[in-house]
Amino acid sequence: MRSVINAVIAAAVCVAADLVAFSVPATAAPPIAGGDCWRSATPLWCRGTFVRDEFLKIYTLDRFSDQRPNWGTAYSTSNSNWTGAYGPQTLTTYRRERDSWVFYEDSTTGKDGLRSVALATTWNCDYGGYCSRHAEPMIVRFSSIKLNRSTLSNDSGTLTTGTFAHETGHALGLAHHPTSTDLMYAGSNSATSPSSHNIGVLPPCSGSDTTTNAGNIRAGVRCIYKWKS
């Protein structure tokens, strides 16, 4: 009888221990109320490599230098600005385990859906062979940012830096923001860094989803949760 009780107790301990191990993420980090990576109750949009409460590790690849070598500073400044901002995202030009890739490529008017008034567009691709350049729920495998060398000047001025940073926001899952001075505003401006409009502790960060996207259920998300300080 005693051995049966011992066996039952031992089994219970093992099961309980397994449950605990399963439910706790491998890397502990401050919990985020209301959601994990992106804003809760918005369409699902995450990178598949992202694990709750860990860094969002983005590997950025320069695929423009052969055509536009002078964009290098804009590229590195954009990476630094996103990594230096609050939030789980860190962008590097070197590989890390379980990173997610973003290509920065030069393109031109008439390719990749770029018109002559467009500076750039971002394609996000999922795990099923599909890619999209519009705001919709998806789990992103990798991204390809197409920069229009026909409209961007051949330097790393504010317009170019802001365009790199803006498109990076799309690769991170952000939709456009209605505030004209914001990085994620659809028309270029002097912003080159994300702000509290784009990353926040709790929703809605800043700005409303419902104004410009009323009736559009594929609106994407407005902000990234902050936890990294």
Added chain:
Amino acid sequence: MKRAHAALLAAVVVTTSAVVVAVAPIAISSDSDPKADLVEAIVDPAASLPDAEREAAYLQQLQSHAAARDEWVTEFEDSARSVTGMQTAELHVASLPPKTTLANAVASAEVVVRAVVEDLTFTPQTTIATLRVEDVVKGPAALPAALRISIGGGPEPDKTYTTGVLGIDPSMPFLYEGMAALLFLEAEPAASPMPVEYVVQAFTGTYLVDAGGAIHPHEGNPFGASVDGLSVKAFTDLIQRAR
């Protein structure tokens, strides 16, 4: 031995409490948080490949999608499907900065016309609108009565490549057939492969004309509030004075 049992029992109680504490939030979040299942990363089959092969796999996916998308848009056009009533989705497109004043917008526009959209042609790279020009506010008097221009937005396939969504370019409203508008048009660059002569100015190039004859600027137009609701005549007069 009894002591050992007591220790084990205590362990069960403590561990069970921990389970309750640890599991409960997960159970709750799975009801309310659609991302609860993202505790585990998704395995990317390309992740185990050498970098060059992984990049090739990604580029192959992009190219395959581009081919499928082009085919889908072409089929959409060839079968004369309509975008009316399609669900909309904003495109991830950044555009040139808006002109800050009406004078700048007018100066930058090669042509300003009042027109009605007569036909839309969807291509993989752009949507071409054929306009019936009703008035030339600025531009050559010899402007063709039917003008073909590049506009923002157009049909995009969804994940099934069967149905689709209407992509909306944030720099302008989508111009459906039958819509009337005052349009500020810029010359398409000579080197552009687009089969049009003009493109709609970003943000400050579209003023929809409602049934009552009032004009309405697009969201993001810096001087839009000052002209919203003006009659076509009053706005046209403003344009002429700004030249």
